[in-house]
Amino acid sequence: MRIAQIAPLFEAVPPKLYGGTERVVSFLTEELVAMGHDVTLFASGDSITRAHLEAVWPRALRLDPNIRDTIGPHMLLLERVRQRAQDFDILHFHVDHMAASLFARQSVPTVTTMHGRLDLPELRPVYLGLPMMNLVAISQSQRATFPEGDFIATVPHGLPEHLLMPMPAEQNYVAFLGRISPEKRPDRAIRIARAAGIKLKLAAKVDKADAEYFASEIEPMLGPDAELIGEIDERTKPEFLSAAHALLMPIDWPEPFGLVMIEAAACGTPVIAFNHGSVPEIVEDGVTGFIVDNEAEAVAALARVPTLNRDKIRAEFIRRFSARRMAQDYLNIYESLLIPQTDRLRLVG
Amino acid sequence: MRIAQIAPLFEAVPPKLYGGTERVVSFLTEELVAMGHDVTLFASGDSITRAHLEAVWPRALRLDPNIRDTIGPHMLLLERVRQRAQDFDILHFHVDHMAASLFARQSVPTVTTMHGRLDLPELRPVYLGLPMMNLVAISQSQRATFPEGDFIATVPHGLPEHLLMPMPAEQNYVAFLGRISPEKRPDRAIRIARAAGIKLKLAAKVDKADAEYFASEIEPMLGPDAELIGEIDERTKPEFLSAAHALLMPIDWPEPFGLVMIEAAACGTPVIAFNHGSVPEIVEDGVTGFIVDNEAEAVAALARVPTLNRDKIRAEFIRRFSARRMAQDYLNIYESLLIPQTDRLRLVG
Numbered sequence: 001m002r003i004a005q006i007a008p009l010f011e012a013v014p015p016k017l018y019g020g021t022e023r024v025v026s027f028l029t030e031e032l033v034a035m036g037h038d039v040t041l042f043a044s045g046d047s048i049t050r051a052h053l054e055a056v057w058p059r060a061l062r063l064d065p066n067i068r069d070t071i072g073p074h075m076l077l078l079e080r081v082r083q084r085a086q087d088f089d090i091l092h093f094h095v096d097h098m099a100a101s102l103f104a105r106q107s108v109p110t111v112t113t114m115h116g117r118l119d120l121p122e123l124r125p126v127y128l129g130l131p132m133m134n135l136v137a138i139s140q141s142q143r144a145t146f147p148e149g150d151f152i153a154t155v156p157h158g159l160p161e162h163l164l165m166p167m168p169a170e171q172n173y174v175a176f177l178g179r180i181s182p183e184k185r186p187d188r189a190i191r192i193a194r195a196a197g198i199k200l201k202l203a204a205k206v207d208k209a210d211a212e213y214f215a216s217e218i219e220p221m222l223g224p225d226a227e228l229i230g231e232i233d234e235r236t237k238p239e240f241l242s243a244a245h246a247l248l249m250p251i252d253w254p255e256p257f258g259l260v261m262i263e264a265a266a267c268g269t270p271v272i273a274f275n276h277g278s279v280p281e282i283v284e285d286g287v288t289g290f291i292v293d294n295e296a297e298a299v300a301a302l303a304r305v306p307t308l309n310r311d312k313i314r315a316e317f318i319r320r321f322s323a324r325r326m327a328q329d330y331l332n333i334y335e336s337l338l339i340p341q342t343d344r345l346r347l348v349g
Numbered sequence: 350m351r352i353a354q355i356a357p358l359f360e361a362v363p364p365k366l367y368g369g370t371e372r373v374v375s376f377l378t379e380e381l382v383a384m385g386h387d388v389t390l391f392a393s394g395d396s397i398t399r400a401h402l403e404a405v406w407p408r409a410l411r412l413d414p415n416i417r418d419t420i421g422p423h424m425l426l427l428e429r430v431r432q433r434a435q436d437f438d439i440l441h442f443h444v445d446h447m448a449a450s451l452f453a454r455q456s457v458p459t460v461t462t463m464h465g466r467l468d469l470p471e472l473r474p475v476y477l478g479l480p481m482m483n484l485v486a487i488s489q490s491q492r493a494t495f496p497e498g499d500f501i502a503t504v505p506h507g508l509p510e511h512l513l514m515p516m517p518a519e520q521n522y523v524a525f526l527g528r529i530s531p532e533k534r535p536d537r538a539i540r541i542a543r544a545a546g547i548k549l550k551l552a553a554k555v556d557k558a559d560a561e562y563f564a565s566e567i568e569p570m571l572g573p574d575a576e577l578i579g580e581i582d583e584r585t586k587p588e589f590l591s592a593a594h595a596l597l598m599p600i601d602w603p604e605p606f607g608l609v610m611i612e613a614a615a616c617g618t619p620v621i622a623f624n625h626g627s628v629p630e631i632v633e634d635g636v637t638g639f640i641v642d643n644e645a646e647a648v649a650a651l652a653r654v655p656t657l658n659r660d661k662i663r664a665e666f667i668r669r670f671s672a673r674r675m676a677q678d679y680l681n682i683y684e685s686l687l688i689p690q691t692d693r694l695r696l697v698g
Contacts, residue, residue: 057474071420072446072475079450079479097421101428102451125406126421130428 001334004088005029005051006042006081008095009073012060013047018179018205018231019062020259021115024157025094031160031327040088042081056080078102090334097126097133104131109337111136111330113155117256118146134337136330139278142256153333156281157257158326159317163234164266166314167242173199174302175244175269177237177260180228181210185274186218188250190226192272192295196302199224200248203240205231241267246289246305249273250298258282264289265317268310272301282321288313350683353437354378354400355391355430357444358422361409362396367528367554367580368411369608370464373506374443380509380676389437391430405429427451439683446475446482453480458686460485460679462504466605467495483686485679488627491605502682505630506606507675508666512583513615515663516591522548523651524593524618526586526609529577530559534623535567537599539575541621541644545651549597552589554580590616595638595654598622599647607631610638614666617659621650631670637662 005028011019014026025041026049032039033050041047045055056077061067078099085091085108093099093112103110113136127133127149137143137154174196176189186202193200206214222228232240241247247264255277262282264271271289273279283289289308290301319325354377360368363375374390375398381388382399390396394404405426410416427448434440434457442448442461452459462485476482476498486492486503523545525538535551542549555563571577581589590596596613604626611631613620620638622628632638638657639650668674 067471068469069471069475072471075446075450076475076478082450082454096418097424101424101431105431105454120417122416122418122421126418126425129425 001331002038002040002087002089003032003334004040004042004081004084004091005032006077006091006093006095006099007044007047009044009057009077010060010062010070011044012063013041013043013049016046016060016063020257021094023259024115027158027160027163027323028327028330031158031323032331035324035327035331037331040084042077054080054084074098082106089338092330092334093133097123097130100130100133104133109334110134111152111333111337113138114142115256117254118142118149119254124148134333136333138257139281141254141278141281145254152336153329155326155329155333156278156321157259157262158321158323159259159262159266160323161318164238164241164263166266166268166310167238169239169243171243171245173201173244175241175247175264176200176202176204177232177241177247177263178204179210180204180206180214180218182213182217183251183253185250185252187221188252188274188295188298189248190218190221192248192250192298192302194225195295195299198245198302200226201240201244202226202228203230203232203236204228237263238267241269244269246270246272246302248298249279250295251276251279253277255279261289262317262321265313265321268314270305270308270310270313272298272305274298284316288316350680351387351389351436351438352381352683353389353391353430353433353440354381355426355440355442355444355448356393356396358393358406358426359409359411359419360393361412362390362392362398365395365409365412369606370443372608373464376507376509376512376672377676377679380507380672381680384673384676384680386680389433391426403429403433423447431455438687441679441683442482446472446479449479449482453482458683459483460501460682460686462487463491464605466603467491467498468603473497483682485682487606488630490603490627490630494603501685502678504675504678504682505627505670506608506611507670507672508608508611508615509672510667513587513590513612515615515617515659516587518588518592520592520594522550522593524590524596524613525549525551525553526581526590526596526612527553528559529553529555529563529567531562531566532600532602532604534599534601536570537601537623537644537647538597539567539570541597541599541647541651543574544644544648547594547651549575550589550593551575551577552579552581552585553577586612587616590618593618595619595621595651597647598628599644600625600628602626604628611666611670613638614662614670617663617666619654619657619659619662621647621654623647633665637665 007013007025011022013022015022029051039051041049041051042054044060046059057073061070091110112133135151261271285291292298356362356374360371362371364371388400390398390400391403393409394407406422410419440459461482484500610620634640641647
């Protein structure tokens with residue numbers, strides 16, 4: 001199949017640093033190539049891919065301090081895709097609402113994956129007023145926040161099977177992984193680990209926007225038993241996660257997906273997560289981790305971690321959250337859009 | 350003629366507060382209505398117009414603290430215009446590059462006025478890569494910063510003839526009007542007035558972005574002879590400008606137009622301006638004011654202000670910068686686009 005993947009230009013594909021959307025686009029693109037498809041990736045020129053790269057902009061916008069207008073380059077991106085649309089069987093967009101009007105009036109079928117939260121009040125009238133976009137949600141929870149949306153499927157994210165592998169390690173701490181921000185609740189993680197008498201390691205970056213929160217709320221809570229080790233990269237993650245008894249995910253917001261949960265599972269590491277957003281769709285309570293409602297339950301769950309089987313967690317990751325499964329889900333959608341509307345099956349979600 | 354004016358949604362048309370683009374769109378729209386044309390204004394729902402209002406979004410985005418995604422509402426705006434395009438003879442866009450791709454592939458002619466600076470490096474590849482947009486510059490100076498641009502005309506802004514009228518007043522200060530920001534150089538204005546021994550009144554707002562600049566650079570320079578009177582509205586401007594010997598415009602950036610210069614002229618007030626951006630296209634040296642290159646020249650120019658004739662300045666304003674003249678310029682452009690490309694005249698600029 002001739003497939004166009006259209007990524008945002010904010011980060012390279014894959015991102016040099018943090019960048020959820022571009023990372024997932026990379027996983028999907030490479031997996032589709034590995035499955036023998038003819039894939040073209042529209043992305044920033046510093047992207048790295050085995051697909052054909054259409055470098056719409058020389059480098060990722062977020063790393064270029066001189067870029068003040070980020071909409072313009074995206075308009076150029078869409079124009080390039082529009083000019084080449086007939087070269088493809090399917091156009092898969094990852095740029096929110098920006099492609100809807102332009103691609104509603106041409107014949108190549110389109111799919112748009114929604115990567116962000118959909119509960120912003122300004123999004124509702126936008127999506128309802130725009131033409132049919134064949135939206136794909138990344139979790140049922142995300143989709144439920146916008147029931148009127150034109151969704152044709154839900155496709156959970158996936159990771160390449162061998163990206164993060166379990167490593168032999170003696171588990172002697174619990175892990176917090178991601179960003180230090182109020183909705184991620186690192187404060188809860190610190191209190192939970194402390195109450196359980198287990199050391200906590202926070203592998204997390206502090207964004208400029210969260211510097212004040214970090215300085216006033218989190219930094220004073222740190223200590224020898226709650227250590228901030230900074231941001232870690234893909235290569236360090238397996239070791240960091242494999243040596244953790246469990247990953248703490250005490251979130252306080254409707255996280256639409258939460259890649260970190262499947263990163264932990266890929267390493268066989270249980271996840272103890274608060275019941276928000278996509279958590280119950282990703283964590284299988286009593287199998288790949290525990291779903292809790294408060295800090296006391298989280299402390300109790302930590303005591304039950306030894307009852308979980310890390311090999312089984314890894315197996316569940318491969319079954320449910322591999323990039324191959326994600327790519328196959330999307331291929332089913334692409335194929336459903338190539339057959340006449342009346343025969344179209346809702347194959348996923 | 351059936352004309353669509355498409356405004357940004359950031360401010361109402363006209364704006365409740367500051368907002369250059371939406372203000373000019375309002376002047377143009379009302380003048381075209383007064384000239385008997387059938388005008389539809391696509392804008393926020395809190396806009397006030399004698400044209401048909403297509404209220405795409407209930408209220409101006411900048412006044413709504415809950416709006417985090419401002420691109421989505423603009424995508425909805427463009428979709429609405431696209432759906433109704435066949436109702437019009439001409440579509441006049443004021444939303445930068447956002448309409449180019451969507452309207453390149455339909456038959457109603459379009460015009461796009463560029464309201465901002467064009468010297469941002471990221472804009473060049475965007476405009477060069479987008480389809481033909483029939484760009485209109487607002488000054489030759491703005492247009493010169495982007496010589497490869499697809500410009501069909503230059504149309505300076507205009508004000509309704511009776512919006513700001515000269516008022517009887519004894520002139521006893523010089524005026525600074527607009528924003529306190531580094532590129533507007535209020536520091537120069539203070540030093541110039543002080544050196545000339547004339548009181549300075551600054552009618553200016555301090556944006557959040559400029560709060561630090563104001564506190565560290567400007568506030569310490571204020572005194573009884575350099576008084577900040579805050580932001581003033583349309584009703585207070587005639588009195589403020591009429592009682593000023595001159596308006597000081599000691600700018601340090603390539604201002605693409607500078608409405609404040611024609612506001613002063615409308616009140617018969619001379620403008621003493623530094624030679625940047627559109628200044629030499631607006632100020633007629635020795636007639637409507639003086640163009641200077643440094644502070645010493647500005648001080649000397651202040652002494653020559655009594656040689657200028659305030660009635661003549663007002664007359665020049667009416668001749669060159671009325672909304673009627675602006676509307677007529679645009680009508681000439683619209684008409685040139687309705688006739689075959691080969692016969693198309695470049696009527697303006």
